[in-house]
Amino acid sequence: AEGGGTRMSEPPKEILEALQALATENAKLRMELEHFRTENQELKQEIKVLKGQSAKTEWFSIMRNNKQPGRGAEREPHQHQATPRSGGGGGGAGVGRSDSTPRRQKDKEEEPKKEAKRLTVQLVDDPNLESKEDDVLQLFLPLSKFWEDVPCSGLPLLKSGSEVHVKFGDKLLMCDDHGKYLVWKKWMTVQDGYLVEQSFIIEKRAPQRIGGRKSVQHVLEEGMPEDDCLGIAFALRSAKTRKYLTIGGMFQGYRMQLAGERPEDAMVFTFMPLGQSEVEDEPGEVPAGEYAFGLRQLGENKMLKLRKDGFVTMSSISDMEKMEKKSSTIASLEYLRPCNSYEIVVHEKMVGLAVSKELPLRVAGFNSMETGSTHVPGPAELTGRVKIGDVICTVNGQDIDGIPRADALRMIACKRPVHLGFKVASEEPRFDMVRATASMVSTVSKRLTFT
Numbered sequence: 443a444e445g446g447g448t449r450m451s452e453p454p455k456e457i458l459e460a461l462q463a464l465a466t467e468n469a470k471l472r473m474e475l476e477h478f479r480t481e482n483q484e485l486k487q488e489i490k491v492l493k494g495q496s497a498k499t500e501w502f503s504i505m506r507n508n509k510q511p512g513r514g515a516e517r518e519p520h521q522h523q524a525t526p527r528s529g530g531g532g533g534g535a536g537v538g539r540s541d542s543t544p545r546r547q548k549d550k551e552e553e554p555k556k557e558a559k560r561l562t563v564q565l566v567d568d569p570n571l572e573s574k575e576d577d578v579l580q581l582f583l584p585l586s587k588f589w590e591d592v593p594c595s596g597l598p599l600l601k602s603g604s605e606v607h608v609k610f611g612d613k614l615l616m617c618d619d620h621g622k623y624l625v626w627k628k629w630m631t632v633q634d635g636y637l638v639e640q641s642f643i644i645e646k647r648a649p650q651r652i653g654g655r656k657s658v659q660h661v662l663e664e665g666m667p668e669d670d671c672l673g674i675a676f677a678l679r680s681a682k683t684r685k686y687l688t689i690g691g692m693f694q695g696y697r698m699q700l701a702g703e704r705p706e707d708a709m710v711f712t713f714m715p716l717g718q719s720e721v722e723d724e725p726g727e728v729p730a731g732e733y734a735f736g737l738r739q740l741g742e743n744k745m746l747k748l749r750k751d752g753f754v755t756m757s758s759i760s761d762m763e764k765m766e767k768k769s770s771t772i773a774s775l776e777y778l779r780p781c782n783s784y785e786i787v788v789h790e791k792m793v794g795l796a797v798s799k800e801l802p803l804r805v806a807g808f809n810s811m812e813t814g815s816t817h818v819p820g821p822a823e824l825t826g827r828v829k830i831g832d833v834i835c836t837v838n839g840q841d842i843d844g845i846p847r848a849d850a851l852r853m854i855a856c857k858r859p860v861h862l863g864f865k866v867a868s869e870e871p872r873f874d875m876v877r878a879t880a881s882m883v884s885t886v887s888k889r890l891t892f893t
Contacts, residue, residue, distance in 0.1 A: 580611050580612065581609075581611075581733050581734065581774050582609065582611070582612055582630040582631070584607075584776045585630065585633065585634060585635055585636060585826075586635060586636065586824075586825050586826050586827065588778060588779055588781075588784065588825060588826060588827040589607065589636075589776045589777065589778055589779065589826060590776060590777060590779050591733055591774065591775070591776045592733070592774075592775050592776065592777055593732045593733050594713065594715040594716075594732055594733065594734070594735050595732065597672065597713050597735070597775065598671060598672055598673050598674055598713075599671050599672070600644065600671065600672040600777060601670075601671065601672065601780075602644070602645055602646035602670055602671070602672050602676075603643060603644075603645060604643070604644055604672075604777045604778065604780075605641050605642070605643060605644075605681060605777065605778040606641070606642055606643075606644050606775050606776065606777045606778070607636065607640055607641065607642070607775070607776045607777075607826075608642065608678075608737075608773055608774075608775055609630065609773060609774045609775070609776065610626065610748055610769065610770065610772065610773050610774075611630075611769060611772075612628055612629065612630040612631045613626045613627065613628050613629060613630075613748065614626065614627060614629040614630065614640050615640070615642070615754065616637065616639040616640040617639050617680050617682060617683060617700050621639075621680070621682065621683040621685075621700060622699055622700065622701070623690075623694075623697055623698070623699050623700070623753060624687060624697070624698040624699060624700060624753070624754045625752050625753055625754065626748050626752060626753075626754060627752070634824060635819070635821070635823070635824020635825060635826065636824060636825070636826035637819060637823070637824075638681055638682045638808075638823070639680075639682050640826075641680075641681035641682070641778075641826065642678045642679060642680060642681060642687075643678070643679040643680075643681055644672060644676050644677075644678060644679075644777075645676060645677050645678075645679060645705070645708075646670060646671075646672050646673055646675070646676055647675040647676055647677050647708075647710045647740075648673075648675065674712050674713060675710055675711070675712055675740050676710070676711055676712075677705070677708035677709065677710055677711070678708070678711070679702075679708070680700045683700050685700045685701060685702055685703065686700070686701075686702030686703075686704075686705065686707055686708035686709075687699075687700055687702065687708060687709055688700075688701050688702045688707055688708065688709055689709060689755070689756055695753070695755075696755050696756070697749075697753045697754065697755055698746070698753070698754040698755060698756070709739060710739070710740040710741075711737045711738060711739060711740060711746070712738050712739075712740045713735045713736075713737070713738075714735055714736040714737075714738045714745070715731075715732075715734075715735045716731045716734035716735055716736070716772060733774045734772050734773070734774055735772070735773060735774070735775075736771050736772060736773065737771075737773055739756060743758060743759060744756040744757060744758050744759070745757055745759045745771045746771065746773070747770050747771050748770040748771075749770075757771070759771070778826065778827065781866060782865065782866055783835070783863065783864060783865050783866060784827055784863070784864055784866070785836075785861055785862065785863045785864070786821075786822060786825055786827070786828065786861075786862050786864070787859050787860070787861050787862075788821050788822065788858070788859060788860050788862065789821070789858055789859045790811075790820070790821050790858070791858065792809070792811055792820055793820060793821065793822050793854065793860075793862070794808055794809050794810075794811055794819065794820015794821060794822050794823055795807075795808060795809065795820070795822050795823075795828070796808065796809050797834070797851075799847075800847070801846075801847055801850075802833045802834070802835070802843070803833065803834040803842070803847065803850055803851075804831060804832070804833050804834075804867075805828060805829065805830050805831060805832045805833075805834070805864075806830065807830065808820065808822070808823040822862075828864065829866070829867065830867075831867030832864045832865065832866055832867050833864060833865045833867070834850075834854075834862055834863070834864055835863050835864065835865050836861075836862070836863030837850065837853045837854055837860065837861070837862060837863075838853070838860060838861050839861060839863075840853070
C-alpha cells in the first residue's frame with residue numbers, strides 16, 4: 443500500500459485465457475443447440491407427412507382387400523365394358539332410346555335383379571311386423587369399374603375434392619333437369635351407368651366455434667395442403683352446375699337445393715356411421731353396416747332425408763336409434779378412383795363424344811344418342827369416368843400421337859368393339875374447359891361427331 447490506498451492485483455493470465463475459452467465453447471454449444479432444434483422441427487414435419495401417407499396407403503389397401511367379387515368376370519384395371527343394352531340390335535349396329543334410358547317394365551321382369559353388395563341390412567320400424575322391400579337397405583356395387591365403395595372408416599381419409607356418388611340403397615342423389623333442386627331417383631337396379639348430374643365434389647371444411655354451443659361458423663381451413671384428407675366436416679358441390687348444396691326456405695318447401703355460389707354458402711355435413719349390422723355376417727365378410735352412415739348437419743341434430751315426392755330435405759332426429767331404422771336417412775358413398783390414364787371398351791356403333799377440331803383429340807362434350815330435346819347419354823358418358831378435357835391417346839392399343847385427325851376418327855369407327863385409351867386432364871384446366879366449351883357444344887348441329 444502506498445499513500446494510505448490499496449492496489450488491486452490483476453488476475454493471472456491463465457485465468458483470463460480459461461474464461462475466454464469457456465466463452466468460446468459456450469457460443470459453439472449455442473450454435474449446435476440451434477442446429478439441433480432446426481433438425482428436430484424438420485423431423486417432426488417428415489413424421490407428419492409419413493403418417494398421412496401411411497394412413498392413405500392403409501385405406502387403399504383396405505379398399506382393395508374388401509373388393510367384392512361376383513360382378514362377372516375379372517376385368518383389366520381401369521377398364522369399363524360398355525356392353526350393348528337391349529334394343530341396340532346386333533352388336534350395337536343400331537341405337538335406340540332403350541339403350542340409355544331406364545329399361546322398360548318387361549325388361550326388368552326378364553332380367554334378374556342386380557346383386558346387392560355383401561349383406562342386407564334389415565331396417566324395420568316395427569320389429570313385430572314383417573319387413574317390406576322399401577324397409578330394407580341394400581348396398582349395391584358400383585355400375586362402373588372406375589368407381590369404388592368407401593367404408594365408413596375410410597371416409598375421413600378421402601382426398602378433399604374427390605368426385606363421389608351418394609347412394610341410398612338402389613337410389614342415387616342428383617340435381618334435377620333445371621340444375622336447381624337436389625332429387626333422388628331409383629337407379630342402381632334399372633341403369634347400366636351414370637350421368638354427370640349424379641356426381642358431386644366433396645370438399646373439406648373446418649368447423650370453428652365462435653360462441654355458444656350451437657354457434658358454429660363453417661370456414662375453409664387456411665393453408666390446407668393440396669393432398670389433405672377430408673376429415674369429418676365437408677360440403678357437397680354439384681359436378682355439373684358447380685354450385686354448393688344448401689337448403690331452401692319456406693317458399694322452396696325446405697327442399698335441398700344447389701344454389702350456393704360461394705364456399706361459405708354451403709351447408710356443412712359430418713358422417714354418422716350406422717354401426718354394426720343387426721344381421722349376422724358371413725365368416726370373412728365385411729359387415730354391410732360398415733358402409734352405411736347418415737349425413738348429419740354439423741352442429742345440428744338434423745339428418746339428410748329422402749322425401750316421398752322425389753325431393754330431399756333436412757329432418758330433425760330426436761332419437762338416434764330411430765335414425766338407424768329409416769332407410770330414407772341411411773346413405774353410402776362411392777368415389778371416382780384417381781388415375782392418370784384409363785381405357786374403355788365400346789360395343790355400340792356410336793361412342794357419344796364430341797372432340798376438338800385440332801389434335802390431340804380432346805373431349806369437348808357429350809353427344810346425345812338420339813335427336814330431339816331429350817339428351818340420351820352414350821356409352822362413354824355412362825362410364826362416369828370420361829371427362830371434358832381428357833385426351834384420346836390410343837385406339838385398340840395403337841398410339842395415335844402424330845396420326846392425322848381424319849385417320850384417327852376412321853380408326854375409331856372401323857370396327858366394334860373398340861378400345862379407347864385416354865389421358866386424364868388436370869383438374870383445374872378441366873373445370874375451366876367446361877365453361878370455355880359450353881357454347882361450342884350447345885347444339886348438336888355444331889358438334890363434331892364420330893361413330
